[in-house]
Amino acid sequence: MNQLIRCKNCDEIFMKTPFDHSPVYIFDPERSLENFRSIETDDYQDFLTHHQGHQLENLNIIEDSFVSRKAYSEPVKASFFKATNGKEKFVIKKFREKIDEPLKYLLIPGDYSLKCSAIEIQSEEISKQFKRELNPPLSQNKIDAFLKLYREIAEDINIKDLERIPEESHYPLEIYYRLDDIHSMFLLRNCRNIFKGQEYSAIEEFIQRHKDDGVLLLKATYEIKLTEMAKPRKKMITASVPFEKDKIAAKK
Numbered sequence: 001m002n003q004l005i006r007c008k009n010c011d012e013i014f015m016k017t018p019f020d021h022s023p024v025y026i027f028d029p030e031r032s033l034e035n036f037r038s039i040e041t042d043d044y045q046d047f048l049t050h051h052q053g054h055q056l057e058n059l060n061i062i063e064d065s066f067v068s069r070k071a072y073s074e075p076v077k078a079s080f081f082k083a084t085n086g087k088e089k090f091v092i093k094k095f096r097e098k099i100d101e102p103l104k105y106l107l108i109p110g111d112y113s114l115k116c117s118a119i120e121i122q123s124e125e126i127s128k129q130f131k132r133e134l135n136p137p138l139s140q141n142k143i144d145a146f147l148k149l150y151r152e153i154a155e156d157i158n159i160k161d162l163e164r165i166p167e168e169s170h171y172p173l174e175i176y177y178r179l180d181d182i183h184s185m186f187l188l189r190n191c192r193n194i195f196k197g198q199e200y201s202a203i204e205e206f207i208q209r210h211k212d213d214g215v216l217l218l219k220a221t222y223e224i225k226l227t228e229m230a231k232p233r234k235k236m237i238t239a240s241v242p243f244e245k246d247k248i249a250a251k252k
């Protein structure tokens with residue numbers, strides 16, 4: 001279990017992970033008997049020593065608050081999440097500048113919100129899927145007409161009315177949404193102006209097949225709006241009662 005600890009005096013953050021106490025093994029070819037020597041790393045102990053006599057408190061990470069501009073799988077990046085001590089909220093920036101660096105945590109006074117900056121249709125994927133599935137194939141003109149129609153419908157949609165499909169995306173700020181019934185009916189109705197007879201039936205089936213989890217999902221891109229607050233003037237915190245620190249230290 002990870003534990004997030006804040007020093008109230010310094011506004012510094014420490015993320016205590018189960019690995020903090022595990023030794024780091026280093027391969028040492030010079031030593032024949034034991035090729036590995038272990039170095040005890042105790043970053044947490046360093047943190048405690050550094051903030052001796054200060055007031056420490058546990059912060060709870062606010063679920064689902066994690067955001068980042070880069071892919072989940074990208075190791076070198078900055079991401080943000082929110083945490084609280086029950087009274088105040090904090091934004092924590094978690095980052096690493098090089099791949100071999102440990103993660104760093106920085107407390108930012110302020111807040112952030114996410115703003116939807118674009119709603120797009122998956123034009124390329126839709127075209128490919130049409131070509132793969134429809135026989136006889138659609139003419140390029142008709143594919144373009146469908147994409148134009150769908151794009152226009154997407155532009156009018158309020159993203160708040162749609163159902164989110166979280167597992168589709170590799171990027172925290174790209175979220176996929178399922179087209180709702182009203183808009184898929186509207187799409188179908190307008191398809192009647194483009195497609196006739198057999199072709200229309202094929203399109204109708206195509207929309208039914210793909211509106212829930214496939215190429216017809218709408219992609220919304222969000223931006224992180226970080227609102228940094230000026231640091232409030234540091235209150236004097238008396239260090240005479242360091243009971244919170246003891247409480248945390250006792251959990252080690």
Ligand SMILES: [Zn+2]
Nearest residue numbers: 007010051054
């Ligand atoms: Zn401190």
